[in-house]
Amino acid sequence: MKWSEIFTSAIGKKLVMGLSGLFLISFLVIHVGLNACIWANDGGVMFNKAAHFMDTSVVIRIIEVVLFAGFFIHIIQGIVLEIQNRSKRKTGYQVKLGNRGSKWNSRYMGLLGTIVFMFLIIHWKQFWIPSRFTGVNPVMIDGKEMQNMFNLMKVTFSELWVVIIYVVACYSLCWHLIHGFQSAFRTIGVYNSRYLSLINKTGIGFSVIVSLAFAMMPVSMYLNWV
Amino acid sequence: MEHYTMNLTLKVWRQKNSASNGRFETLEVKNISSEMSFLEMFDVLNERLVNEGKDPVAFDHDCREGICGMCSMYINGRPHGPWHGTTTCQLHMRAFKDGDTIVVEPWRANAFPVIKDLMVDRTAFDRIIQAGGYISVNTGNAVDGNAIPIERYKAEKSFAAAACIGCGACVAACKNSSAMLFTAAKVSHLALLPQGDPERKTRALNMIAQMDKEGFGSCTNTGACEAVCPKEISIDYIARLNSEYVSAAFLQDEEKE
Ligand code: SF4
Numbered sequence: 001m002k003w004s005e006i007f008t009s010a011i012g013k014k015l016v017m018g019l020s021g022l023f024l025i026s027f028l029v030i031h032v033g034l035n036a037c038i039w040a041n042d043g044g045v046m047f048n049k050a051a052h053f054m055d056t057s058v059v060i061r062i063i064e065v066v067l068f069a070g071f072f073i074h075i076i077q078g079i080v081l082e083i084q085n086r087s088k089r090k091t092g093y094q095v096k097l098g099n100r101g102s103k104w105n106s107r108y109m110g111l112l113g114t115i116v117f118m119f120l121i122i123h124w125k126q127f128w129i130p131s132r133f134t135g136v137n138p139v140m141i142d143g144k145e146m147q148n149m150f151n152l153m154k155v156t157f158s159e160l161w162v163v164i165i166y167v168v169a170c171y172s173l174c175w176h177l178i179h180g181f182q183s184a185f186r187t188i189g190v191y192n193s194r195y196l197s198l199i200n201k202t203g204i205g206f207s208v209i210v211s212l213a214f215a216m217m218p219v220s221m222y223l224n225w226v
Numbered sequence: 227m228e229h230y231t232m233n234l235t236l237k238v239w240r241q242k243n244s245a246s247n248g249r250f251e252t253l254e255v256k257n258i259s260s261e262m263s264f265l266e267m268f269d270v271l272n273e274r275l276v277n278e279g280k281d282p283v284a285f286d287h288d289c290r291e292g293i294c295g296m297c298s299m300y301i302n303g304r305p306h307g308p309w310h311g312t313t314t315c316q317l318h319m320r321a322f323k324d325g326d327t328i329v330v331e332p333w334r335a336n337a338f339p340v341i342k343d344l345m346v347d348r349t350a351f352d353r354i355i356q357a358g359g360y361i362s363v364n365t366g367n368a369v370d371g372n373a374i375p376i377e378r379y380k381a382e383k384s385f386a387a388a389a390c391i392g393c394g395a396c397v398a399a400c401k402n403s404s405a406m407l408f409t410a411a412k413v414s415h416l417a418l419l420p421q422g423d424p425e426r427k428t429r430a431l432n433m434i435a436q437m438d439k440e441g442f443g444s445c446t447n448t449g450a451c452e453a454v455c456p457k458e459i460s461i462d463y464i465a466r467l468n469s470e471y472v473s474a475a476f477l478q479d480e481e482k483e
């Protein structure tokens with residue numbers, strides 16, 4: 001088989017989606033773990049330290065490039081896949097099969113992904129770009145100057161509309177993950193029915209916990225819990 | 227079950243040939259017995275149309291006992307109608323009530339062009355089979371069927387996959403018009419048996435390549451195929467096909483000549 005077929009064959013295209021999706025899932029674990037430091041109840045000291053480490057480590061800088069490549073591949077291949085799959089039926093049905101055949105989120109992965117992507121652009125503009133390029137107000141911790149990311153979060157999440165956007169995005173992410181998690185494993189060829197059901201349950205648990213944790217971050221800041 | 231008769235309104239897709247534009251036609255049928263099959267109801271309708279000098283509704287059928295896979299009708303938004311694990315010919319009119327309106331459409335997929343009315347061209351499936359759905363056997367005397375030991379569970383799984391009748395409902399139901407459930411059933415039922423082993427690698431690659439060539443979509447694991455398959459082929463076979471493909475494409479030796 002030629003390498004290019006990974007991007008052109010019916011299964012190849014899905015392998016790209018599945019593998020990049022699983023990679024992005026592993027990133028979510030790290031992201032949610034680090035951000036959970038905001039709940040350490042120490043005025044953001046632990047969180048700022050963690051953010052400082054991520055900001056200054058060379059290794060993280062390299063991984064970041066890979067991460068962006070992961071996003072890029074997942075998004076571009078996702079768009080191509082959606083367009084190509086839709087083009088396979090020129091005349092549609094008068095009566096749709098709808099939820100009688102499949103769960104709604106499995107059919108709307110493209111839409112859910114688009115919502116998450118639009119959120120990502122806002123999210124990058126609010127946090128990633130200031131942290132990397134335009135600068136964040138400093139704070140002194142343990143005699144070292146660090147970016148006060150905690151304060152940036154507090155300021156950003158003092159606005160209700162921002163909090164609402166984040167919650168909607170997390171909700172979309174949750175449904176996107178519930179389908180994507182198990183679908184990725186099927187695509188890479190896990191067919192043992194016992195493990196498939198385990199993977200399905202794990203995926204639902206993972207999706208709900210991670211999305212809920214992310215959604216609670218802006219909420220708890222808006223409500224001044226932290 | 228109590229026998230009853232019903233009058234129905236049918237909204238049927240009419241299309242002269244593959245080149246023309248189709249449209250829905252509303253037709254009334256009267257005095258339909260609840261014991262009739264869905265196709266027999268169409269026979270009654272067609273008899274009337276012929277008597278009136280009109281063009282009867284073209285539809286595919288052959289065995290009328292759920293084994294040939296010809297009867298392809300998309301009834302009220304579901305391939306093969308409302309009953310689970312049933313072909314159109316095995317669907318009985320007791321699934322409907324007097325006064326019901328039933329919308330009947332052909333399978334919709336670019337790879338299944340409409341020939342006429344409810345009849346579609348499914349030779350794309352034949353070409354997928356030709357690309358790899360076979361095994362090599364020696365000619366001569368018939369070999370003893372039990373000469374090669376096969377694990378029982380593999381024989382069972384293989385048999386369950388071999389139940390696929392190639393009806394195309396999976397493609398019709400799939401939002402991506404993917405033929406993965408059909409192809410997965412055909413690949414799996416041979417891959418699970420020792421007799422299918424020699425062509426195992428080329429089979430997965432060639433059948434997928436042919437599936438792509440015919441213009442079917444990619445599988446996104448929605449499960450619509452499994453929900454409508456009259457032979458209840460499990461979507462887990464698609465995962466098995468993925469595994470066959472990954473293994474053939476990346477994990478095994480290349481054939482070099
Ligand atoms: S897998 Fe099921 S729905 Fe698809 S062609 Fe075979 S019998 Fe028909």
Ligand code: FES
Nearest residue numbers: 290294295297315
């Ligand atoms: S006519 Fe043969 S399966 Fe329905």
